[in-house]
Amino acid sequence: MALPVTAKEKSLHFAVRIVKLYQYLCDEKKEYTLSKQILRSETSIGANLAEAENAISRKDFLSKLYISLKECSETLYWLKLMKETDYLTEEQFQSLYSDCEELRKMLSSSTKTINSTLLTPNS
Numbered sequence: 001m002a003l004p005v006t007a008k009e010k011s012l013h014f015a016v017r018i019v020k021l022y023q024y025l026c027d028e029k030k031e032y033t034l035s036k037q038i039l040r041s042e043t044s045i046g047a048n049l050a051e052a053e054n055a056i057s058r059k060d061f062l063s064k065l066y067i068s069l070k071e072c073s074e075t076l077y078w079l080k081l082m083k084e085t086d087y088l089t090e091e092q093f094q095s096l097y098s099d100c101e102e103l104r105k106m107l108s109s110s111t112k113t114i115n116s117t118l119l120t121p122n123s
Contacts, residue, residue: 007106011046011068014099018042018075021096031087038078044071045103062114069107075100 018039025035045068052064079100083093 007103007110008046008049010099010103010106011049014103015043015046017096017099021092025082025087029087034078034082034085034087038075038082041071041074041078042100044068045075045107058114058118062111062118065107065111065114069104069111072100072104072107076104 022035022039025031048064048068048071052061052068055061055064076097079088079093079097082088083090083097088096
């Protein structure tokens with residue numbers, strides 16, 4: 001099963017942004033705990049999408065997509081926390097948050113579509 005190219009590309013592009021954010025937070029803000037959390041949750045999105053491409057069944061594929069969706073939601077949480085604790089400016093937050101929210105919507109739509117096909121007889 002193949003994922004829409006846009007979801008894979010979006011997750012990779014966003015991962016690059018988060019890696020750069022991680023580097024910035026460590027180097028400039030001397031912040032290591034929150035930055036590590038967001039790095040782990042965001043990079044898990046793409047890693048699970050990569051695993052989904054080699055799923056052994058449609059249920060396994062869906063499971064990996066759900067994990068990506070959950071990690072994306074967690075990333076949104078860390079972004080909000082970083083904004084509220086002044087590690088991100090409003091501008092930085094809005095840019096990152098909108099990218100992450102767009103990815104979350106893509107993943108949510110994909111999981112709903114695939115889940116509905118699993119519930120359909122003869123699929």
